[in-house]
Amino acid sequence: MGFRLNVAGGAEQIVLGEKSIKNVAFDSESPADSNARATDFGISIKVWGKMLYKLGGEGSDGTIGLSKWSVVPSERADCYRDASVEVVSAGQVVRKYEIPNAFIMEYSEEMDDETGVGTFYLHMKQKKDENDKVKIEGGYTGE
Helix, strand or coil: CEEEEEEECCCCCEEECCCCEEEEEEEEECCCCCCCCCCCCEEEEEEEEEECCCCCCCCCCHHHHHHHHHCCCCCCHHHCEEEEEEEEECCEEEEEEEEEEEEEEEEEEEECCCCCCEEEEEEEEECHHHHHHCEEECCCCCC
């Protein structure tokens, strides 16, 4: 199983592929004190992966785009971006999550000088008043 992340809407498109992303979690969260379907619910996607540094000008490192997006202030419109995550199994997309007004709740990077490997954690949320625009699809044929 693999995962792909695409983020559009900022200064540059951010693309992370199956080699980089290790784990994905989709959450639809209602308040804990709710006794019925709440109107105040949140939608989020969490992504864990490893940083694939590009040396010698070979392509671009998508995590640098995530780092830059994570520090965009809320006053700027491009703090909200269109994000999609595809879940790929046996060459077929089995699930696709699209959150068209995503913003970063948390982003972190860790580097280890012994192994030379960096890891990242991304927590994106959908702008709450745009929850009805989220799409969840599946059953596609592979590329």
